Amino acid sequence: MKLKNKKWSLDKFMQIREEVLKQWDTGAEVDLEDAIEYHKSLPEQKDMSKKLIEAKEEKITLTQPRAGVALIDEHVELLKFLKEEGQADLLPTTIDSYTRQNKYQEAEEGIKQSKTEERSMLNGFPAVNHGIKGCRKVIESLDAPVQVRHGTPDARLLAEITLAGGFTSYEGGGISYNIPYAKDVSIEKTIYDWQYVDRLIGYYEEKGISINREPFGPLTGTLVPPSISHSVAIIEGLLAAEQGVKNITLGYGQCGNLTQDVAAIQTLEELAEEYLSEYDDIVLTTVFHQWMGGFPQDESQAFGVISWGGATAALAQATKVIVKTPHEALGVPTKEANAQGLKTTKQVVNMLKDQHFMPNGVLEKEKEMIKKETKEILNRVFELGKGDLAKGTVRAFEAGVLDIPFAPSKYNAGNLLPARDNNGAVRYLNHGNLPFSEEVINFNKEKLEERGKDEERDPSFQMVIDDIYAIGKGMLVGKPRT
Amino acid sequence: MKLKNKKWSLDKFMQIREEVLKQWDTGAEVDLEDAIEYHKSLPEQKDMSKKLIEAKEEKITLTQPRAGVALIDEHVELLKFLKEEGQADLLPTTIDSYTRQNKYQEAEEGIKQSKTEERSMLNGFPAVNHGIKGCRKVIESLDAPVQVRHGTPDARLLAEITLAGGFTSYEGGGISYNIPYAKDVSIEKTIYDWQYVDRLIGYYEEKGISINREPFGPLTGTLVPPSISHSVAIIEGLLAAEQGVKNITLGYGQCGNLTQDVAAIQTLEELAEEYLSEYDDIVLTTVFHQWMGGFPQDESQAFGVISWGGATAALAQATKVIVKTPHEALGVPTKEANAQGLKTTKQVVNMLKDQHFMPNGVLEKEKEMIKKETKEILNRVFELGKGDLAKGTVRAFEAGVLDIPFAPSKYNAGNLLPARDNNGAVRYLNHGNLPFSEEVINFNKEKLEERGKDEERDPSFQMVIDDIYAIGKGMLVGKPRT
């Protein structure tokens, strides 16, 4: 495995492919020619790339839930319900956690127990075990584009099966589906494995089938500063483009401060366009994730959090919004709760679709700082790789130049401490080894000192913990009780 | 009845008072000296004026529901629930519709039937029938300030009884509780009757008891342009101040466009401060009403509308927000639904309390136009009254210089047609006889022409109807289906 950011030859791809398809029985079913034909036979309204391009042109924000259960019929029923009752524009298929760890035997056990217990014992749809036929049954039963959403470090076989199965969008990336989702898988390995996935999609593109690719924006989902997730999103976007991916959706997880969140979505698109300008025919869209951290247990309060996420997505004009449910604090939601989250979001998004967040001085400053921070990180990544982004990324994680807060991976430095400032925007309390300039460091420091002064305490890990709990307790900024 | 805007002598007040107290048996119970003593005995946390002043200083937005049922014990139980489960900061007592029309005999019948049926047959609390003792039982059972909310053209006896009963805030006014709430009561009569109410509160002020007064901001609640409700609010504020009222909360009903709504709350306070500057020691606060028009029947969608109202109230920094419930489309809500609306709102208000809407050019323009429109109306009102605001108001309604859209009163010209522009802000499609300058007329016209062009139809009454239904159908602007 010699990692570099260079489009794989078809030979290399096909060689590795042989091994990949042997990882589980169902791999043998995959035939790329048949898959291309199958995609050509699908009606337009099942094409994620097209749907996203339309939404971008119309400047509307589409809604998409998360959802997946163990068995095929129940999964179809669930998605139909979310489309009809929840008015979802785009559909997901969330993959179960065993499949994410390539534990297909355990997934098989989960399918068996789900049949016996007559309820889903898995937290998602085990697509590899269900194989191409199972996937196509899902696609054919639904009247909307369906995306694979998961959290799989080695997602090669899953990609082969679901794409041949008719899915038109694939989430993840070598960083975003490793660092927050694994404990001891090297970055080198996951970038390599995701080059495979991107090369596969590049192959589909060459054959005229555009598959949408979405790096996972929110990472660990809690207090991730925009410049961290932007850096990762842009790296994964570039790595995907190099392998021939054309339709890319970059993501960001809501922090909660409106100005920062709008600035984040705008800079994400602006920066990505700049960095990706060397690739032709790339179509960029954005996805906004409603708050991914701790939720209030009370459903009414949860509706408030969900709505605020919907409002922010619309005001920021994200191309789509991933929706939470009023059961968020309690685990996997019922289909009714899932539809509720969608309907609330749709109401807000529709009411705000003709309203825009206007530049106001503060927005520009926020955008300027996000861009500065992101560029300082990315410049160093390129430096470390001596111009090669893949190598640079591996070295940047070793050096803590890329670092994701609260991540489980041992390949992550874990030096960062983020905290909210007095207006709820997420800042760096400790920026670890991020290669920041004095200006950036001071900007963050001043913002947090202002809050510390207001709360009469020094910014500390306790402040971070207070912030982590705050939204669940009905606040944004975790101020100490007075 | 010689109407003029001049503080009543105590003699005049006491003379009329004799008749007022005879309107229903319970009037005989009222003893002003005893009432003053009673208020002095109440703990601080039941004082609405104080609570609002604190909130204004802390720049937070307090939550308040609407609620009232026929019987005392059930009413107390309801309000306790909204305080404890719903975390309401301020409490209401909504008065039933019979009492609002001074039909105390019918209210008595409603109380009787409510006892027999063991459910409330009235849509509010018949405070006059329950008398001072009944009111005091409510006040003593609750640990928050309680306001009387109603819709009563002649609210004199109701004021005497509820204020002596310990309520510390009183909603309404001679315009806002007439034009939207009556069919054939003259403005002259209601302004006169509300001078009585304000003089009564002025009397309390003289004795050291500050009662909060709140003109009813939203009027007919649907597509009321800010300059209409501002004109009425400022007139009622001035009339109240003349009679000695000191603690005044001015209201505004959400239109749905964030910029317009923030501009409305800010200009309401700024204009009122300007007009009221001749009176000493006035404390002004603002109240923002979540959308008062048609709601979606679906509860999840309703949560979206409620949240957006909460978000706007917080971003506009209104002193309090009046909260809707997920049952809004279905009539009087259960206490659980009422608490749900409160909790959703509180979550959003708390998450946004440290965020502000910043000037962005568009906000300033919106504020400028609202101020211009309001001043053009008020200037003409003063002119028509030859300097006397009370007389001017009567003549202005006759001349259609004051005019409220969709109002039932025959004393209202009813010439206005409001409609949304392309961003959802409410504009004048037909400004009737409002004394607007060319600049104002053209501004409104251009905004609506822009929308008409976009929708390929001329602005018309059908557009107004589409807008009235739009939020109930999940949109803000009532665009024709394509």
Place this chain on the structure above:
Amino acid sequence: MEKKTLVLGVIGSDVHAIGNRILEEALTKAGFEIINIGVLSPQEDFINAAVETDADVILVSSLYGHGEIDCQGFKEKCIEAGLEDVLLYIGGNLVIGKQNWEETKKKFLDMGFDRVYPPGILPEEPIADLKKDLGIKE
């Protein structure tokens, strides 16, 4: 064909004026002669207007929850006034609180109303029913 005449109004102490105005607009467009007595209308005003105009239908709105009290004895008074053949329609938020709709409907049918509508319906529904009940061909 001659236009059918409808008396339209909001009963009791109810002041909800907007739906009333939209309903007038929609019914007029649909070809009916509308006598709109507006909000805050007691039973007597509906009956007097129907007698004076020889109306075919009385259409009552009630949005504020007191409909149950306000409509007691309405059908009986119509019969006394010689309006036994006039159709009685009612719609809105007819009771206090969120109650079982079927029960509410039955309650008003038992009181002598011919058609009962829940909150939130569009004018198209009663218009279609009116045409059916009055034998109007499209």
Place this chain on the structure above:
Amino acid sequence: MEKKTLVLGVIGSDVHAIGNRILEEALTKAGFEIINIGVLSPQEDFINAAVETDADVILVSSLYGHGEIDCQGFKEKCIEAGLEDVLLYIGGNLVIGKQNWEETKKKFLDMGFDRVYPPGILPEEPIADLKKDLGIKE
């Protein structure tokens, strides 16, 4: 008094890392010796860590709904490894979907856990229980 030792971890294929980190912080502050084996930990890792450190308590988190499968046979394996006296605590989103909490709790008590916690509790609650169960005086 000697510090009590706790093995802390997130079981199965679950990657929820933030609660685990906060729990470590809170338990350490409360005076316990914490062996944190982190996320993605199979039953064997909990047991090995408990044997090696002579732990008093194993505290299992499961946030992703597979807890029901992941914990099958855990108590039995503990007994096999000679850990019959080690306290077993578990907390989180233990099953898929919104189920009756009492039933879920009973299910895990029956599986041999000594304490079972619903989602959303703060660290204070298990800390108080630990002190009680381990006979620690404040």
